[in-house]
Amino acid sequence: MTGRAMSQFAPNIDEAVAAIPDGAMVIVPRESSGVPMEATRALIRRSVKRLHLVALPTSTLQGDMLIGAGCVETLETSAVSLGEFGPAPRFTAAILGKTIQMKDATCPALYAQVQAAEKGVPFMPLRGLIGSDILTHRPDWRVIDNPFGNDDPIVLLPAIKPDVALFHAAMADRAGNVFIGRDRELLTMAHASARTIATVEKLYDGNLMDDPALSAGTVPGFYIETVAVAPRGAWPLQLLDHYPADGAHLADYAKAAATAEGFARYLDQYVHVKRAA
Numbered sequence: 001m002t003g004r005a006m007s008q009f010a011p012n013i014d015e016a017v018a019a020i021p022d023g024a025m026v027i028v029p030r031e032s033s034g035v036p037m038e039a040t041r042a043l044i045r046r047s048v049k050r051l052h053l054v055a056l057p058t059s060t061l062q063g064d065m066l067i068g069a070g071c072v073e074t075l076e077t078s079a080v081s082l083g084e085f086g087p088a089p090r091f092t093a094a095i096l097g098k099t100i101q102m103k104d105a106t107c108p109a110l111y112a113q114v115q116a117a118e119k120g121v122p123f124m125p126l127r128g129l130i131g132s133d134i135l136t137h138r139p140d141w142r143v144i145d146n147p148f149g150n151d152d153p154i155v156l157l158p159a160i161k162p163d164v165a166l167f168h169a170a171m172a173d174r175a176g177n178v179f180i181g182r183d184r185e186l187l188t189m190a191h192a193s194a195r196t197i198a199t200v201e202k203l204y205d206g207n208l209m210d211d212p213a214l215s216a217g218t219v220p221g222f223y224i225e226t227v228a229v230a231p232r233g234a235w236p237l238q239l240l241d242h243y244p245a246d247g248a249h250l251a252d253y254a255k256a257a258a259t260a261e262g263f264a265r266y267l268d269q270y271v272h273v274k275r276a277a
Contacts, residue, residue, distance in 0.1 A: 007176020016228035025052040027162035036168040038233040057107035064088040076103040116159035117192035165193035176221030
């Protein structure tokens with residue numbers, strides 16, 4: 001892992017995401033693992049384009065908003081849905097309109113591909129895919145004969161090596177160490193990516209790596225390039241153990257985003273005007 005810079009604190013969210021260029025491959029976590037919604041709104045305000053978005057392994061509001069705002073060229077995930085609030089309307093419109101490239105995957109496949117990058121290997125073998133339709137649509141996934149077995153085909157999945165990992169977490173210390181708790185996939189994302197940008201609820205007074213109760217759930221600052229403090233930075237999604245999702249807001253979003261005009265009004269109200277902390 002050479003070439004990593006020491007963590008730096010950004011004065012605001014807009015400056016934190018300024019290092020994400022057009023065309024970058026950006027990996028983000030599932031809804032329950034710390035979705036950086038404040039950073040997502042900043043990316044939309046900046047009109048970032050042509051992102052290759054990897055949602056590990058699924059996405060909800062974040063993916064739908066980035067697609068609707070025209071920020072995504074390629075989407076790699078296993079599902080995009082608003083859950084109990086229905087289908088993801090801007091994602092659905094993009095698929096039907098063929099305005100984005102969809103690289104459909106399964107949850108285990110995505111984790112295996114990111115773990116390959118984490119381990120520094122070019123691919124990862126995986127079972128459970130042979131016989132499924134998904135292989136027809138993924139020519140980059142190769143079926144080979146197991147060199148150690150007889151009549152035992154197995155699928156090889158290429159490593160996913162993101163340019164940027166982007167997530168929200170509970171806290172960071174002034175050395176740039178970021179506490180992720182039980183959400184261990186965030187550590188995998190940080191290991192696999194060229195750089196990591198984290199937004200956090202607050203700063204921790206002390207060094208997280210010195211506390212035996214916290215260090216095991218902490219991403220060392222060596223893997224974090226930029227940290228920005230963003231209280232309630234996952235809103236309107238949940239941050240596990242800290243606050244629940246805002247169901248009323250998500251229901252309103254689902255109704256508004258059902259049309260392109262309604263989605264544009266939503267952006268004007270909640271994205272282009274910065275939310276008060």
